[in-house]
Amino acid sequence: MQHRGHQSTDGTDGGELTVPMAWLYAEYIADELLRTGDLMPPTSFEFRAGRDALALTIFLSDADGELSGIRVVTQLETWLSLTAYDQPWQGWVRERMAQLAAAEAESGRPSVDLELAAAAWRWLEETELLAPDLDAVPGGGALPDEDEGPKVWTPAWQLGLPLGHLAIHLF
Template identity: 55%
Template sequence: MRPEDHDETGGGGLLVPMAWLYAQYVADGLLETGDLMEPTTLEYRAGRDALALTLFLSEGPVADALPAARVDELRLLTAYGAAWRRWVCARLEARRRTSAASGGADPDLALASGAWRWLEETELLAADLEAIGPPPRERSAYEDDGESRVWTPAWQLGLPLGHLAIHLY
């Protein structure tokens, strides 16, 4: 979105990523309403970015007061990790093609792509939810109070957090 230029010289002003910033704003609001995590944690950032990506890449408008149909759509989109990851990759690629075809810079896409890159490349230490069986005899460096921990891509922590925030909305 270009700022309005009233002198009719063609503008060429700064491109403002309003759609992405607004998606982050709404995601922040959803996470804060649920009071699920401290806003200063990396887990919160992962949840905010996963939810903002979902809002930004979905077809419906982003709004403070989400209609029930929109909330249901967001619940479905965030429900399954592997399907969500494929959906995000496909939507980002489609936006890249559209942006390249139009020949213009898309600052929203640049920020959304950066958020996705962070979610995929950053790993956070989290409880190993797939660890089944008796606890090990010796505690490893990644265990706290007998809880097994593994390094997990940030999106795999952020997506369930965003999903829960949507349920609590």
């Protein structure tokens, strides 16, 4: 049985595995932003949802493929606008993923970065987390304690996106 890996990063097919630098860098930035914000324990599913939503935003907003060379501070406003409450983030992610998949198909070279981003997106869409039901909070009343009040199953991306947005604000 012969093992055939992805093309190496220099474009030659030496049977070497490609290192998904763009995705790993996006994930690293997202992780650091969330840890700096100290919004929740890094071992929680909520943290993962925030990290994956933010990493997708970072990765997919890199239209020129220069993620490893970007400066985080210059991109914060872009990421804030993409993750804002009134933006169609889910549709934007689907559109960008489709564009990248089409470009990958056209080039004939698989992208390990895109594979990891697609796996994160599937997890965010298919996983539901139990979260406080913010729609059930009486008008003008205080938010219930996290352990009190009604809870609803929420898609992970709907919980992670505002966490990522808040982490950017706190940076």
